[in-house]
Amino acid sequence: YSFCTLLYPPFLSYWMGCLVTHHTVASNPIKNPHAVLVACRDKRGRFSVPSGRLHLEIIDRKLTQLPRYTNNDEVLKLDVSGNQLSCLPDKMGEDGWSSLAELTIRNNHFSQVPEAVATLPSLTALNLGGNHIDKNFEVLKKCQKLRSLSLTQTGLVALPTALQEASTLRHLTLTGNSGMQLTGLAQMNLDSLDIDGCNLREIPTEITQCVNLTALSIGRNPLSPGAFQVLSQLPRLQNLIAHKMPDVVSQIRHLYDLDIRHLDISHNVIGSTSGIHRMLTLETLDLSYCSLSELPSDIGDLPSLSELIVVGNYLTSLDEINPAEHPNLELNLTSLNVSSNRFTSSLDGMDDVWMLISGFTNLKRLSFRVSKRGERRNTNPYSTAVPLPLLGLRNLKYLNGLPVDFDHSLGHNLVSLLKDGYTKPDMGANLSTDSQLHASVLKVFLTNMNDLTSNLPLSLLRYKAYLYLQHQHSDERLSPPTDVALLAYIHMTNPSEYRRDCLSLFGEVLSGPCWREDLGPTQSLWLKAFSEFPWGKYDYPKHHAYLDVRSFDVNDGPVGKRLPTHLLNYDFSTIVAQVKTCIPRFSESYDVGLLLSKQPKGATEMYQKFLALQAKHFVEGKQRLAVSPSVRVMAEIHQCAPNRFYQVVSLLTANQFEDFFDSGNHSEHTLQETCDLWMEEYGECYIATQPVHTSTIDLDISGSPNKNASPSSSCASSPLCNYNENHCWYNPNAAPRRSSLKSIEPHRLSQVSVRFAQVVT
Numbered sequence: 200y201s202f203c204t205l206l207y208p209p210f211l212s213y214w215m216g217c218l219v220t221h222h223t224v225a226s227n228p229i230k231n232p233h234a235v236l237v238a239c240r241d242k243r244g245r246f247s248v249p250s251g252r253l254h255l256e257i258i259d260r261k262l263t264q265l266p267r268y269t270n271n272d273e274v275l276k277l278d279v280s281g282n283q284l285s286c287l288p289d290k291m292g293e294d295g296w297s298s299l300a301e302l303t304i305r306n307n308h309f310s311q312v313p314e315a316v317a318t319l320p321s322l323t324a325l326n327l328g329g330n331h332i333d334k335n336f337e338v339l340k341k342c343q344k345l346r347s348l349s350l351t352q353t354g355l356v357a358l359p360t361a362l363q364e365a366s367t368l369r370h371l372t373l374t375g376n377s378g379m380q381l382t383g384l385a386q387m388n389l390d391s392l393d394i395d396g397c398n399l400r401e402i403p404t405e406i407t408q409c410v411n412l413t414a415l416s417i418g419r420n421p422l423s424p425g426a427f428q429v430l431s432q433l434p435r436l437q438n439l440i441a442h443k444m445p446d447v448v449s450q451i452r453h454l455y456d457l458d459i460r461h462l463d464i465s466h467n468v469i470g471s472t473s474g475i476h477r478m479l480t481l482e483t484l485d486l487s488y489c490s491l492s493e494l495p496s497d498i499g500d501l502p503s504l505s506e507l508i509v510v511g512n513y514l515t516s517l518d519e520i521n522p523a524e525h526p527n528l529e530l531n532l533t534s535l536n537v538s539s540n541r542f543t544s545s546l547d548g549m550d551d552v553w554m555l556i557s558g559f560t561n562l563k564r565l566s567f568r569v570s571k572r573g574e575r576r577n578t579n580p581y582s583t584a585v586p587l588p589l590l591g592l593r594n595l596k597y598l599n600g601l602p603v604d605f606d607h608s609l610g611h612n613l614v615s616l617l618k619d620g621y622t623k624p625d626m627g628a629n630l631s632t633d634s635q636l637h638a639s640v641l642k643v644f645l646t647n648m649n650d651l652t653s654n655l656p657l658s659l660l661r662y663k664a665y666l667y668l669q670h671q672h673s674d675e676r677l678s679p680p681t682d683v684a685l686l687a688y689i690h691m692t693n694p695s696e697y698r699r700d701c702l703s704l705f706g707e708v709l710s711g712p713c714w715r716e717d718l719g720p721t722q723s724l725w726l727k728a729f730s731e732f733p734w735g736k737y738d739y740p741k742h743h744a745y746l747d748v749r750s751f752d753v754n755d756g757p758v759g760k761r762l763p764t765h766l767l768n769y770d771f772s773t774i775v776a777q778v779k780t781c782i783p784r785f786s787e788s789y790d791v792g793l794l795l796s797k798q799p800k801g802a803t804e805m806y807q808k809f810l811a812l813q814a815k816h817f818v819e820g821k822q823r824l825a826v827s828p829s830v831r832v833m834a835e836i837h838q839c840a841p842n843r844f845y846q847v848v849s850l851l852t853a854n855q856f857e858d859f860f861d862s863g864n865h866s867e868h869t870l871q872e873t874c875d876l877w878m879e880e881y882g883e884c885y886i887a888t889q890p891v892h893t894s895t896i897d898l899d900i901s902g903s904p905n906k907n908a909s910p911s912s913s914c915a916s917s918p919l920c921n922y923n924e925n926h927c928w929y930n931p932n933a934a935p936r937r938s939s940l941k942s943i944e945p946h947r948l949s950q951v952s953v954r955f956a957q958v959v960t
Contacts, residue, residue, distance in 0.1 A: 257282070271295035280305040280329075292318030300324065305351075311335035316342060328352055328372075336361035343367060351375050358383040373397060374416075384409060395419050395440070400426075407432040414438035418466075421445065427453040434458075442466040451475060465489060465508075476500035487511050487536075493518075499525035506534035510566075514540040516551065522558035533594075534564040543567050553586035564597045565589065584625035585616065587850055610814030610851060614880055617808050630803040630836055637836045638792035640714055641785050644685050648782065651682045655775055658682040662690075663769070667762055668721075668728055670705045676713035677721040680734065687712050689777050692835045696773060698845060704766055711839045729761060791832045806833035812880055814851035825873040827885065 253274050257266070259281035265288060272295050285308040288294055292315070300321050304313075306329035316322060317338045325342070328351030336359040339345060345367055352375035362368065363386040372393040373379060379397050384405040391414035392406070399420040406412070406429065413435050419442070427450035430436060439454070440463040441447050447467050454462075455477045462478070465487040475481070476497040484498070487510040494509065499520045504527075507520070514537070522529035535556065537543060542552045556565070585598065590612040595605045605612045616624055644651065652658070665679045665687070679687060690697050691711050701708045725734045795802040809830045816822040826834075837844050870885075877885035 254278075265291075272298050274299060276301040276303075278303040279307070282307055285309060287313045287315035289315055290318055291315040292320055297321065302326070305329045305349075312338045314338055320344070323347065325349070326351075328374075339365050339368075346370060348372070349374075355379055363387055381405065390414065391438075392416070402426050402429045404429060409433070410435065412436060416440035418442040418444060418463075422450075424449065425453075426450065430454065431456060437461065439463070451478075454478065469495070479503060482506060483534075484508070494520060499528055502527050503531060504528060505531050506564075507532065508536045509540065510536055511539045515542050517555050521555055522560075529559060530561060532559045533561055535559065535562060536564075536566040538566050538568045553588040557588040557591050560592070561594050562592050563594055565592070565595060566599050568599050584623050586625045587613070587847055590616065590624065591850070608815070610811060610817070613811035613851070614808075614815055617804070617811055618881060623804075624807060630799070630806065630833060633836050633839070634792060634799045634802060634833075635796040636714055637832075637839070638789055638796055640684075640688070641789040641792065643681065644688070645782065645785055645789060647681065651685050652778055655778065658686060659771055659775065662686040662771070662774075663762060663766055664725075664729055666704070666709065667766060668724060669709045670707075671728070672724060673707065673709065676710045677724070678713050678718050679721065680718070684712050684714075686771075686774055686778070688839070689781060690771075690774050691838050691841055693773070693777070694838050694841070694844065694848075697838075697841060700769070700771075701841075704769060708841050708845055711841050714839075787828065788832050788835060791828045792836075795829060795832060802829060802833055806830055806837070808877075808881060810847070810851060812876060816876070817852055824876070825870040827870075 254276040255274050256278045258278060262279065262282040262284060264284065264286075265279065274296065275298060277296070277299055280303055284304060287304075292299075296319060298321055299319050301324040302316065302319065302322060303326040305326055309327065309330040309332055311332055312327065312335040314335070316325060319342070321344060322342050323344050324347040325339075325345060326349040328349050330353060332350070332353045333355070339348070340361055342365075345365065347370040348362070348365075348368055349372040351372055355373065355376045356378060357380045358373075360383070362371070363383045366388070368387065369390040371387070371389055371391070373381075374393050374395040375397070377396070377398040379394075381394065381397075381403040382405065384392075384403060385408035387409065389409050389412055392409070392412060393416040395416045396419040399417070400423055402417065402422065406415075410433075412433055415430070415433070415436060415438070418440050422444060424446060430439070431453050434457075436457055437459060438461040439459055441450075442463055443466045444464075447464050448469055451464075452474055455474070458480050459478055460480055461483040462481055463483075463485040465485045467489055469486065469489040469491065474497070475484075475495070478501065480503055481501055482503050483506040484501070484504060485508040486494075487508050489509075489512060491509065491512040491514060493514065494517065496519050498504070498507070517537070520528055520532075522532075537556075556562070556567075587609075589595070589598070590605060591609045593606050595603055597603065598605075604615060607615075613624055661680070662683050665677070665683045669677050690700070698708055722734045806829075809824065809826075813824050816824065837847075874885040877883070
């Protein structure tokens with residue numbers, strides 16, 4: 200019990216419910232309800248086991264009489280809803296229920312108020328809802344401490360006279376009594392009144408004489424236009440619930456002069472809330488299930504708003520409450536619930552939303568549970584990944600209903616979240632599913648390396664054209680030809696250089712290639728932009744299979760007329776240099792990637808833990824951890840989604856990007872020191888087993904490029920490179936082309952590198 204409760208708190212509520220139900224219907228009396236751990240539930244529905252005072256539930260058990268107990272004086276709350284009770288023990292208060300303060304007998308067979316309630320000296324709240332009660336209300340006058348009474352769906356057509364004489368009554372619920380006459384309210388000294396679903400056309404004028412009324416629920420009533428004008432005469436009204444009502448927005452104007460603090464207008468079709476910013480004291484606003492595709496523009500102007508609930512709408516952004524534009528919200532908003540909106544149906548591609556939410560620096564409660572429309576609502580708070588920007592909310596105390604401790608730096612908070620073992624962060628890339636794809640991409644590069652690098656100057660010019668095309672279509676991820684994809688991969692896996700070059704050339708970081716997509720759409724865009732510059736490397740006439748690049752890179756050439764001069768002349772020599780030495784790195788990454796792809800979730804978790812630990816120690820003292828081969832390969836996978844990668848790193852390092860990711864080659868921590876830090880934080884070994892490097896890819900490095908090659912030879916005939924047949928240069932089902940050499944063993948990697956450099960030269 201203790202172990203399961205610690206692992207998963209909802210288990211406690213289920214376990215307790217079973218325990219209570221099982222023991223309370225037993226034929227033998229229970230000697231002490233506390234001895235069987237009867238649970239007490241708080242306002243949020245969570246269960247605990249207090250010492251002494253208890254909450255006893257016996258719900259939906261078909262009881263015809265109340266079970267016998269001894270030592271009942273410790274029970275404060277009793278709920279016997281959904282049974283077949285028609286009476287209670289006449290001397291219930293004398294039978295040990297003297298401490299009972301709250302009694303709920305909803306949905307039973309009572310036809311009158313039971314006499315037993317008058318014998319309960321401590322009774323303060325009574326719920327008679329769901330019973331057809333029409334008499335014996337005089338008993339309630341004998342309950343000297345009764346303050347709350349619920350008569351929901353009891354079939355009342357008029358307010359009983361006895362209730363008007365109940366001097367201690369402060370909270371009255373009459374929900375669901377359709378057509379009920381509310382004459383007599385003026386004689387009652389109420390603090391709160393619920394007349395939801397009573398089919399009212401007008402709000403009774405007698406309500407204006409309830410001068411102490413602070414809370415009113417009038418939802419699900421077909422009120423006529425202007426009905427809210429009566430409410431303007433309630434000087435102390437602070438809480439108003441008006442859900443499922445026609446034309447509710449137009450009636451809000453009657454509330455401007457009131458001190459309304461909590462307003463619930465959920466389940467209404469709302470196009471605009473024009474004028475709501477005039478409610479200067481409004482603290483809580485509920486716009487749930489209002490079919491909103493965007494938030495009303497004037498919400499951000501509410502000066503006192505501290506809680507906003509917009510559950511179940513169609514929101515794709517929260518730009519209308521951007522804290523950068525509304526400083527009042529930035530300081531005052533402490534609770535936000537955005538669950539079940541379009542941007543919470545998937546965490547992918549919604550970075551701007553989470554960055555915006557992270558700007559509410561005083562936020563203490565946040566709910567954003569992922570719940571797709573048409574599916575059963577997700578009630579497990581552990582199953583929703585936490586977007587990384589939210590870890591910077593240092594005042595956050597509850598996330599999706601779970602208590603959190605985010606009062607440190609983002610790196611500290613990320614480490615704490617990963618140590619928890621249940622709630623996981625969202626690192627902005629689907630690394631688990633991309634690991635297998637990454638290994639396949641490397642296999643394509645290694646298998647066809649000779650052909651892909653047979654004319655590097657031409658491929659480099661084609662890469663520049665691809666970058667230009669990607670910039671022109673920045674909202675899409677293009678799928679370049681294989682020789683261009685090789686250069687793109689090398690460029691992206693040197694993240695500092697890629698970021699610097701993109702910012703210098705285009706002012707933004709470009710999206711990486713889409714490895715899986717059909718090449719057709721990108722080919723169409725290419726031919727439209729560069730009609731004189733063929734898309735495929737083997738689309739040239741036979742005798743021009745490897746054209747002289749000089750015909751393309753001069754200013755008066757077909758490409759030179761279209762590419763900007765600064766891009767045409769930009770120096771990418773570092774990429775070319777790395778192409779000459781990439782085989783050893785690619786081969787090792789391929790082998791390690793194959794191992795990681797067998798356990799993608801474990802590999803992703805390991806990489807997340809490394810980033811968290813690196814961020815924590817980097818921010819504290821710019822200390823850099825030793826990078827294992829597994830971490831390096833996972834980083835390469837992450838770097839192939841540049842925008843997500845840079846956002847994660849910028850958040851973790853407070854925008855000190857380049858210093859952080861130079862650590863791979865210049866680590867200040869030895870491997871042993873990193874292992875010690877890892878063990879200290881996570882209680883596990885950093886490198887349990889080193890991936891064994893056994894390359895099985897045949898590489899053809901014999902001879903030099905054949906400048907008379909035709910489209911039917913070498914790479915042109917490979918199914919991995921012929922997009923006309925497979926429609927995608929990455930084809931996981933295509934067999935790699937076998938070469939004349941056998942597999943290259945690890946000890947020959949240096950020889951391969953030298954030989955390949957000679958071939959390229």
